[in-house]
Amino acid sequence: MNKIKNQTRPVFPFTAIVGQEEMKLALILNVIDPKIGGVMIMGDRGTGKSTTIRAIADLLPQIEVVSEDFFNSHISDYDLMSDFVKNQMESGITLATHMIKVPMVDLPLGATEDRLCGTIDIEKALNEGIKSFDPGLLAKANRGILYVDEVNLLDDHLVDILLDAAASGWNTVEREGISIRHPSRFVLVGSGNPEEGELRPQLLDRFGMHAEIRTVREASLRVQIVEQRSKFDQNPYDCIKEFYEKQIQLKESIVNAQTKLSDVLIDYDLKVKISQICGELNVDGLRGDIVTNRASRAFAAYQGKDQVEVEDVKRVITLCLRHRLRKDPLDTIDSGMKVDQVVSSILS
Structure with a gap:
């Protein structure tokens, strides 16, 4: 502690x-x-x-970086190394590392x-x-x-x-x-x-x-936010101590999800439905399809699953698509709600 x-x-x-x-x-x-x-x-x-x-x-969690390198280079991942570190390693020089x-x-x-x-x-x-x-x-x-x-x-x-x-x-x-x-x-x-x-x-x-x-409108929730902030401002270390266990649990969940991510599968039929939603919403390009697939897999990994389910896609797809819709000044419906409507009809 x-x-x-x-x-x-x-x-x-x-x-x-x-x-x-x-x-x-x-x-x-x-x-x-x-x-x-x-x-x-x-x-x-x-x-x-x-x-x-x-x-x-x-x-x-802290990351391991090569000492005396400007770019926080990884010691073993070639894609995360600077040319300086690559040259040193190819010359057989042993490099020191530290955690940051x-x-x-x-x-x-x-x-x-x-x-x-x-x-x-x-x-x-x-x-x-x-x-x-x-x-x-x-x-x-x-x-x-x-x-x-x-x-x-x-x-x-x-x-x-x-x-x-x-x-x-x-x-x-x-x-x-x-x-x-x-x-x-x-x-x-x-x-x-x-x-x-x-x-x-x-x-x-x-x-x-x-x-x-959006700004929280509910009075009881606003009071809770203000109290939480006041508690931290008065004694930050007491507040950090209070949430220490929750922080550790969340950190472990993130690390486990990062490890699990490459093994998470997404069914072909579900990929088709994601692309169908993007097509129905007239999303330009394929970035929306790609990001939704990635985010769904990340969310499934975060939930500890090996395979993406419909509920995982529903949870993330609005975040991935709402900013990609063409803006119609005459539209009375919010872009997020428009995504939700199409998702509900296709992912029933």
């Missing part, structure tokens, strides 16, 4: 967060399978978006492309023949979570770079004919308030899941 006191900055426990089930589930599933493609969280101000995202990062907390990187709104991608020192390259690279936020976020608050206010060019890195798992920096590439696998989490502007549909489509959160 002394570990609790050793935290430099106490973080609100994930299991202490009341409500906002959509957001919590989307984050857990993306942590189980980062290839889902991240999550966009849209909702009112003051609904605990940032608190929840920091809490999921704090909950995750899962990186949680915030992208500030005023960030430049150099701050995001990193910069190459051209003078050093030309004069000394050495590739000198100053890593950016994409390097620091490798194997972690990259959080962009108010993503709808971020420059479109930076959003494009972010989404490309998230999709490919690599970041390439080129300058004056010199090129440096490094792994950049992260869970991309964006949050925003719809009142401050919408994301372009083609960018929104690149986020795997879309969680909508």
Whole structure:
């Protein structure tokens, strides 16, 4: 229990967060399978978006990284190694490793492309023949979570770079004919308030899941949230201690799901029904089909199942499709409800 006191900055426990089930589930599933493609969280101000995202990062088990490497390189997974580490290993050099907390990187709104991608020192390259690279936020976020608050206010060019890195798992920096590439696998989490502007549909489509959160209206639940927060602010360590067991249980569930994920099967007929739903909803492209399949498998693994069932698909499909529907200004029905209606008719 002394570990609790050793935290430099106490973080609100994930299991202490009341409500906002959509957001919590989307984050857990993306942590189980980062290839889902991240999550966009849209909702009112003051609904605990940032608190929840920091809490999921704090909950995750530590990862092993190669010491003295800028990119949090994995010691055995080739896809998560920088070229420097690969070269060292191919030369037979034994590399030291250490454990770190899962990186949680915030992208500030005023960030430049150099701050995001990193910069190459051209003078050093030309004069000394050495590739000198100053890593950016994409390097620091490798194997972690990259959080962009108010993503709808971020420059479109930076959003494009972010989404490309998230999709490919690599970041390439080129300058004056010199090129440096490094792994950049992260869970991309964006949050925003719809009142401050919408994301372009083609960018929104690149986020795997879309969680909508609303201000809680029920008085008793609001009181519970306020009390929970006040308790944490008065004595954070007592609050962390109270939820310690629940945190450990959730952490174990996530780790077990990550291990189980590759063995979870999804029946062909169920895949056909998922694609039928996407077709009926006029979802452009195949990203919706792919993400729904992935998220369903992650949810089944989280439930400890070996095979995806209809109920698993129903639980995640709205999160995967609602932001991919074409917006009709004359529509009186919410996009989430439209997905639910089609799902109910096909997955009866």
